[in-house]
Amino acid sequence: MRILVCVKRVPAPGARINIAADGQAVDTAFLGFTMSPHEECAVEEAVQLVERHGGEATVLTLGPSEADEQLRYAASLGVARAVLLPITGPDWDPQRTASAITAAITDLEAADGAFDLILFGNESADSGGFQVGIRVAHALGRPMVNGIKGIDVDGDTLRARREADVGVEVYEVPMPAVLGVKEGINLPRYPTLKGRLASKKVDVAQVVPQAEAGGQQMVRLLPAAEQVSATVILGRGPDAAAAVVDMLQEIGVLK
Amino acid sequence: MILVVVEHDRGTMSPATWEALAAARALGEVHALTIGEAADGLVDQIGNFGATVVHQVHGDVLGDYGPEAWGEVVAQAVKALDPTVVLATGTDRGNEVMAHAAARLDMPMVANVIEFGSDELTRVRWGGSLLERCRLDAPVRLLTVAHHAFAADESPVAASATPLAVELDPVLSRTLVRDRVERAAGVTLATAPVVVSGGRGVGSAEGFAPLQELAAELGGVVGCSRAVTNNGWRNHTDQVGQTGTRIAPDIYIACGISGAIQHWVGAMASKKILAINTDPEANMVTKADYAVIGDLHQVVPAITAEVRRRRG
Ligand SMILES: Cc1cc2nc3c(=O)[nH]c(=O)nc-3n(C[C@H](O)[C@H](O)[C@H](O)COP(=O)(O)OP(=O)(O)OC[C@H]3O[C@@H](n4cnc5c(N)ncnc54)[C@H](O)[C@@H]3O)c2cc1C
Numbered sequence: 001m002r003i004l005v006c007v008k009r010v011p012a013p014g015a016r017i018n019i020a021a022d023g024q025a026v027d028t029a030f031l032g033f034t035m036s037p038h039e040e041c042a043v044e045e046a047v048q049l050v051e052r053h054g055g056e057a058t059v060l061t062l063g064p065s066e067a068d069e070q071l072r073y074a075a076s077l078g079v080a081r082a083v084l085l086p087i088t089g090p091d092w093d094p095q096r097t098a099s100a101i102t103a104a105i106t107d108l109e110a111a112d113g114a115f116d117l118i119l120f121g122n123e124s125a126d127s128g129g130f131q132v133g134i135r136v137a138h139a140l141g142r143p144m145v146n147g148i149k150g151i152d153v154d155g156d157t158l159r160a161r162r163e164a165d166v167g168v169e170v171y172e173v174p175m176p177a178v179l180g181v182k183e184g185i186n187l188p189r190y191p192t193l194k195g196r197l198a199s200k201k202v203d204v205a206q207v208v209p210q211a212e213a214g215g216q217q218m219v220r221l222l223p224a225a226e227q228v229s230a231t232v233i234l235g236r237g238p239d240a241a242a243a244v245v246d247m248l249q250e251i252g253v254l255k
Numbered sequence: 256m257i258l259v260v261v262e263h264d265r266g267t268m269s270p271a272t273w274e275a276l277a278a279a280r281a282l283g284e285v286h287a288l289t290i291g292e293a294a295d296g297l298v299d300q301i302g303n304f305g306a307t308v309v310h311q312v313h314g315d316v317l318g319d320y321g322p323e324a325w326g327e328v329v330a331q332a333v334k335a336l337d338p339t340v341v342l343a344t345g346t347d348r349g350n351e352v353m354a355h356a357a358a359r360l361d362m363p364m365v366a367n368v369i370e371f372g373s374d375e376l377t378r379v380r381w382g383g384s385l386l387e388r389c390r391l392d393a394p395v396r397l398l399t400v401a402h403h404a405f406a407a408d409e410s411p412v413a414a415s416a417t418p419l420a421v422e423l424d425p426v427l428s429r430t431l432v433r434d435r436v437e438r439a440a441g442v443t444l445a446t447a448p449v450v451v452s453g454g455r456g457v458g459s460a461e462g463f464a465p466l467q468e469l470a471a472e473l474g475g476v477v478g479c480s481r482a483v484t485n486n487g488w489r490n491h492t493d494q495v496g497q498t499g500t501r502i503a504p505d506i507y508i509a510c511g512i513s514g515a516i517q518h519w520v521g522a523m524a525s526k527k528i529l530a531i532n533t534d535p536e537a538n539m540v541t542k543a544d545y546a547v548i549g550d551l552h553q554v555v556p557a558i559t560a561e562v563r564r565r566r567g
Binding site: 013014015016017019026036037038093094095098123125126127128129130131134135137138139143144145146147162164165166167168169170171172173174182183184187188214215216217218219220221222223224227229231232233234235236237238239240241242244245247248249251252253254 | 323347351363506523547
């Protein structure tokens with residue numbers, strides 16, 4: 001199987017997300033970066049599918065040149081090839097991102113053959129636009145289902161599962177296909193030392209993307225309304241148990 | 256005219272759709288779009304939320320939910336009905352259908368809107384930890400409404416139903432739901448009245464046994480943080496947070512969880528929060544309603560014992 005995974009570099013904030021003074025971005029001065037958990041699972045899924053069915057996995061990102069870090073992380077887990085579409089300045093809007101990724105995929109496929117499966121995360125962790133993967137799939141004329149938490153290969157068909165309120169929905173999608181996956185589809189491995197060393201030597205292909213801006217324009221970021229509560233300290237250590245149970249009775253949890 | 260895409264599962268309308276219909280009323284005259292014959296019975300219920308006309312679409316590939324088929328229907332409805340705004344639910348299905356429609360119409364789409372200004376919209380990012388003000392340059396505004404951002408208030412009118420003809424390529428059946436596995440009845444993490452959750456501080460898979468006991472004693476379920484699922488101590492189905500489950504119990508008991516923002520967004524709808532943590536400065540402690548400062552391995556069994564003692 002030839003598999004492509006599309007990931008995004010995002011900051012990894014801790015207790016709170018601070019906004020830069022100009023309101024245009026998250027203040028990342030003291031933050032590390034990562035890829036979204038959904039995409040980490042997409043990378044793991046690609047590696048597992050290649051282990052089971054043979055073939056090769058490629059990882060692609062559109063982002064700042066520093067996103068090289070996330071590509072090499074994917075490589076350290078077992079992805080063979082990496083492609084960076086470098087941009088400078090603020091994030092591109094979803095339409096622009098999707099058309100640049102579509103163009104890159106078209107070029108990669110012209111050179112080396114079609115991908116049987118293209119994986120995205122269900123949504124990016126930071127902007128949460130819920131659309132780039134779907135736009136790419138439509139532009140390529142391929143089937144796409146989002147929110148996938150299980151993939152089995154059956155000949156030319158993918159059996160894909162997704163969780164809904166009432167239970168699990170099963171889709172049977174013909175390849176070549178595009179799927180958006182959610183965290184929980186697998187438990188991503190940690191990179192081995194050997195993997196990390198190998199990832200340093202991976203040749204990251206760079207293609208400067210070109211695409212027109214879409215119709216959604218960010219004006220500024222705003223903090224979400226914060227819940228402020230004066231915490232009532234019920235006590236220290238096991239001696240607090242009586243006060244806790246009093247509270248549970250008071251709020252009606254324990255009758 | 257504002258067109259609301261009705262989210263339903265084989266004829267059962269989702270509560271998120273009630274919210275979308277209620278939100279739409281503030282924007283203008285509301286019409287609704289139902290997809291598939293199974294939804295034909297929803298006209299009165301839709302009227303209760305103020306939509307005057309229900310456009311009903313039938314088709315061979317609409318026997319069950321399918322993201323591509325539904326997206327294509329919405330795209331054709333936009334062309335046929337010429338709405339100024341189209342609203343869908345900010346759920347797995349709603350966001351997905353709107354993105355498929357937007358891709359087909361080659362128009363922008365804004366997900367999870369919480370405020371509609373005259374020319375600016377406010378939407379959520381980071382699963383709700385951050386907001387974005389944005390502008391939209393488009394002939395039709397394709398939007399989804401963030402779940403729980405609007406009250407599902409009723410405003411009954413007599414809605415009329417009218418068929419809407421569409422042409423659907425049979426190839427769209429490739430992404431229809433083929434099969435379903437119903438969930439066993441019982442309390443789930445999303446609906447439990449009590450959630451006893453453990454974080455890295457629990458230390459191991461076995462360390463969850465006392466949390467399980469307390470949860471059982473209180474008629475609740477066990478949850479966890481991502482540090483726990485990453486360590487393989489619990490299944491991801493137990494994870495609370497941005498990339499896990501959003502919960503809203505009467506009480507959330509967070510044991511050995513630091514309260515990172517991505518965890519907090521999943522827990523913040525809880526009515527009350529009790530944090531049990533060795534660190535009095537932990538974010539979970541400072542944001543909680545109640546806290547016990549101490550080692551969860553001692554505190555949790557003591558609470559369980561006290562509950563049992565009072566029950567006699
Ligand atoms: C894009 C993105 C999405 C994410 N999504 C999620 C998500 O959905 N859910 C989620 O949970 N996380 C999520 N995370 C991860 C999140 O940022 C944190 O890393 C994670 O929540 C930390 O888990 P924790 O609180 O258990 O561990 P830690 O942050 O390590 O905290 C452990 C806590 O336990 C306390 N402790 C230790 N020992 C004891 C003891 N014996 N008794 C009492 N207290 C003790 C410590 O004081 C500390 O407060 C996400 C991260 C990113 C970047």
